[in-house]
Every structure is written in structure tokens, then in C-alpha cells.
Amino acid sequence: xxxxxxxxxxxxxxxxxxxxxxxxxxxxxxxxxxxxxxxxxxxxxxxxxxxxxxxxxxxxxxxxxxxxxxxxxxxxxxxxxxxxxxxxxxxxxxxxxxxxxxxxxxxxxxxxxxxxxxxxxxxxxxxxxxxxxxxxxxxxxxxxxxxxxxxxxxxxxxxxxxxxxxxxxxxxxxxxxxxxxxxxxxxxxxxxxxxxxxxxxxxxxxxxxxxxxxxxxxxxxxxxxxxxxxxxxxxxxxxxxxxxxxxxxxxxxxxxxxxxxxxxxxxxxxxxxxxxxxxxxxxxxxxxxxxxxxxxxxxxxxxxxxxxxxxxxxxxxxxxxxxxxxxxxxxxxxxxxxxxxxxxxxxxxxxxxxxxxxxxxxxxxxxxxxxxxxxxxxxxxxxxxxxxxxxxxxxxxxxxxxxxxxxxxxxxxxxxxxxxxxxxxxxxxxxxxxxxxxxxxxxxxxxxxxxxxxxxxxxxxxxxxxxxxxxxxxxxxxxxxxxxxxxxxxxxxxxxxxxxxxxxxx
Ligand code: NAD
Numbered sequence: 001x002x003x004x005x006x007x008x009x010x011x012x013x014x015x016x017x018x019x020x021x022x023x024x025x026x027x028x029x030x031x032x033x034x035x036x037x038x039x040x041x042x043x044x045x046x047x048x049x050x051x052x053x054x055x056x057x058x059x060x061x062x063x064x065x066x067x068x069x070x071x072x073x074x075x076x077x078x079x080x081x082x083x084x085x086x087x088x089x090x091x092x093x094x095x096x097x098x099x100x101x102x103x104x105x106x107x108x109x110x111x112x113x114x115x116x117x118x119x120x121x122x123x124x125x126x127x128x129x130x131x132x133x134x135x136x137x138x139x140x141x142x143x144x145x146x147x148x149x150x151x152x153x154x155x156x157x158x159x160x161x162x163x164x165x166x167x168x169x170x171x172x173x174x175x176x177x178x179x180x181x182x183x184x185x186x187x188x189x190x191x192x193x194x195x196x197x198x199x200x201x202x203x204x205x206x207x208x209x210x211x212x213x214x215x216x217x218x219x220x221x222x223x224x225x226x227x228x229x230x231x232x233x234x235x236x237x238x239x240x241x242x243x244x245x246x247x248x249x250x251x252x253x254x255x256x257x258x259x260x261x262x263x264x265x266x267x268x269x270x271x272x273x274x275x276x277x278x279x280x281x282x283x284x285x286x287x288x289x290x291x292x293x294x295x296x297x298x299x300x301x302x303x304x305x306x307x308x309x310x311x312x313x314x315x316x317x318x319x320x321x322x323x324x325x326x327x328x329x330x331x332x333x334x335x336x337x338x339x340x341x342x343x344x345x346x347x348x349x350x351x352x353x354x355x356x357x358x359x360x361x362x363x364x365x366x367x368x369x370x371x372x373x374x375x376x377x378x379x380x381x382x383x384x385x386x387x388x389x390x391x392x393x394x395x396x397x398x399x400x401x402x403x404x405x406x407x408x409x410x411x412x413x414x415x416x417x418x419x420x421x422x423x424x425x426x427x428x429x430x431x432x433x434x435x436x437x438x439x440x441x442x443x444x445x446x447x448x449x450x451x452x453x454x455x456x457x458x459x460x461x462x463x464x465x466x467x468x469x470x471x472x473x474x475x476x477x478x479x480x481x482x483x484x485x486x487x488x489x490x491x492x493x494x495x496x497x498x499x500x501x502x503x504x505x506x
Contacts, residue, residue, distance in 0.1 A: 015081040016303040018346045021350040027194035029203040035192045036207040042189035047131035051107045062099040081311035091145040098432035104155040129457035131159030136209035138201045142168035142270045151213045158456035166454035171195040215309035234443030241272040241396030244389040249283040251401035257291030264374035278376040279385040301354045312348040319348045322371030329364040352396045390416045395440035
């Protein structure tokens, strides 16, 4: 960041060329508050529309996004250094798929549900999913299209307005989507962007929003959760990951090696679901390493011109973190099988790196690397692999490779994470149908799936009567009624009584 630029501006730098590509005005706390107020006003009309009308309008906007796919991919390439194909496959396509998924299912998922009551048969209970109001989204730089707009569209389908605080390291793509939104005839106030750094994120939390969806690092997540607690605003926290890939001795090794290479180096390793630890069974360890190294050595660093596989890291500090972790691992005895250092070229590039001889206590195995580095550990058996996999405070996702479906499922059941992908990689975040999120320090709440759409709604229960009647349980209390209640409580809820057993079956 250039120290001479005005404090009210963000300077945007292309990581592949280190060139300044733009400046963006930071939203002041007053501007954030006013954005939220305008969003609230716009939400009233939007939230009152039938779900089917919202669906029509959002599906129409998807066409605009798809028409602009080359422009969006180019913008992601310039701002983040991703290969264009990767920008299309991992950002534009899953966003379009998410809009399509909710387009098909939102009306059903958000339809009121009737809930039968076991005891109070004469009453009718309905649960309604109502819009919450304004949803604030605070997002990271690594998937600056898919993450904020995936959450934004989920919120919009549920009838909310949205205010996004994009990452200070990648605000341009959010502003590009906003241009498309405004040009498509939608109410501009329904979807707004407030660029800025952490203090702008804080201002958003304190601006009267009804919910925050935060994606970012664990330490920032703690601060966000504390601020949401003070403001009594519900939040979803999508935090860091350190995905282990457990490779059993019966795995398809070529599939495992190619999958690990893809998920280890995708987005230059800057994904919360990147393979960050390979736990290879000792019987296949050497053959697996040879295959991963073979594939990693063929990856081409590059950008922004031509075709390449692995781009730069987002900014110089990220490069320093990766370098520190790799050098530390080498000092502690790890072996560099390929890469291992900065690339000799302009931009923030690190060579695709495979490390063997890694041990569970090395920082490279414990901390999020967020770079193109795959540390490999040798394990004795499944128990050993599980023990290492579950030993960290992070629990976002994990991968298992085995040809035995029962064994893979047993391992999945014991992994302390929010999702497990067997014999494949990254399809968990990429599938809008399934809930995604972490356990332990990886956060709480879920994005995607039925769960996230309903969680963007305020749940209201309405209980109505079939036959209004004075309840025998109302006042006055008396000795006889107390005795009747005493007997009923003992029999109604017990499996030892006929009444209790009948009630259990209702
Ligand atoms: P970060 O925590 O530094 O920043 C995330 C966002 O929070 C940014 O927009 C930032 O401006 C904002 N922010 C910073 N301080 C804030 C504060 N005090 N209050 C409110 N907002 C604040 O994260 P990052 O470096 O942008 O992203 C990388 C991290 O994100 C990694 O740890 C990665 O694992 C995680 N991530 C998680 C997921 C997931 O789905 N679980 C997905 C992608 C990235």
C-alpha cells in the first residue's frame, strides 16, 4: 500500500504485475449508516413481493452476469491474479449455479410449513420464513465474486436487502457487479457496496443490520463475533481451514495425486478448502509423493497474459508468510521435493512447492499457509491419520481417498470438520445444494443449501385455533386439578403407561 495516497482511498494493485490498477473511495461510517437506511427502505417493497417474482428477477439478473462472464473473469484475473479459466470455474460458474439452485427451490424452501402438535390437536401451528431486513456481508479477497455474492443472492432470494463490505484487497470486482446490477434496472439501494477496511466492517456491524455473514480469518472472526454480540446481531462466521487429505493404502493413487495437486495449488493455494496437509499411509507414501511432485512440477506460473496454471499471491505479506513457513519447515528437517522459494519474476509469486518429511508439530502443518505449498506427512494407519487430522483447532473441511466406501464413510464420521469430500476435492463449497461451514475455530453457521436460505429468514410461528375453547389448565388452580395434573404428567410422558405409548405414536 502506497503511504502517499489519501487516507480515504483504497489503492488497488494487480498482484501479477505489482501495478496500481485503481483507487476506490472508502465509505465513511456515516455513509455506511446511510447505505443501510436506504437498503432498509428498498427492502420493504422487495420483501413484500411473492417469492416467485423475486425468483424471476434474480434469474433475469443471472443472464446479465453470464453475458458479462468474460469481463468478470478478466477483472478477477487482473485484481487477484487467477487464471481466467479458474475464475470462470471457481467463481462465475458456482455463483450462477447458486442462483439457479435457489431459483428452482426458494419458493418451496421458504413456503410456510404446518407443524402438527402432538398434544394440542385443536390448534394449528404454521412456521413462516419472513425476510429479516438488511443483511451485512463482510468478505475476504480470495474469492471476491463467489463468496460475497453467493451470500448476497441467498439473502435477496429470502427477501432481504444487502450491504457488502468487500475486502480492501479486492474491491473492484464487487463494484463491477454493482454496475451490472444498477444497469439491469434493479433498485440500486437493494444491493449496495461499502468499500473499506476493518473499521468499515465494524461500522457495518453497528449500522442496524439484522444479520452479518462474515468470511475471513479466525482472529478477525473473534472481533466480528464480539461486535455482533454487543450489537445483538446474529452472525455467521466462515473462518479459516487447514484441510487434511487422508490417503489410504487402497486409494486410487493417480486420482488422489491429481486431486491433491488441484486442491493444493488452486488459486495459488489461497482457498479455505485448499489441501493444506496430506496424510499419506506409509505403504503408498512414496508412490503418492512421486505422482504429486510429477504433477506439481508441470504447473506453469504466470499471468496476466496467455495461459497459466498458478498465479501470484495476493500481496507481498502473504508471500512473506508462505516463505517463512516453508523456510521454517526446511530448518526443522522437511525436504523440498519441488519449488520451495519465491519465483524469480516480477509480482508476488511463489513456486508450487511439495514438502515431505513433515511432522505434526511443524508450523507449516499447524498454521494456515494460504499459498502454493503441499506438506506431506507419513502415517501408520487410519487411527494415526485421524489423530493428526483432528489435532488442530480448525475444522472446516477434509478429504478422504480410499476405494473402500465403508472405510471412507467411517473416516468421514470421525473427522472433526463441517464437510468431508471422498475421492474428490473442493466440490463442497462449489455445490450450492449443500450446507457449508466449519466446527471448532473454523466458525459457526452455514452458507448454501436449504439451511442458509432459511437462516436468512426470520422464523415466525403462528398458532391459530380450530375450535376456540377455555383451557382446563387456566386459572383457578385447586387441589383436585393439581392432583389431575400430577397424574397426567406421570402418565402422558412415560413409556410405561398406555397413554404415554399412544401419545408417542401420534
Ligand atoms: P481477514 O479476516 O483479514 O478479512 C476479512 C474481511 O474482514 C475483510 O473484508 C476485512 O476488511 C474485514 N475486517 C477486518 N477486520 C475487521 C473488523 N475488526 N471488523 C469487521 N470486519 C473486519 O481475512 P482475509 O485475509 O481477507 O481472508 C483470508 C481468510 O479468510 C483465511 O483465513 C481463509 O481461510 C478465510 N476464508 C474462509 C472461508 C470459509 O468459507 N470458511 C472462505 C474464504 C476465506
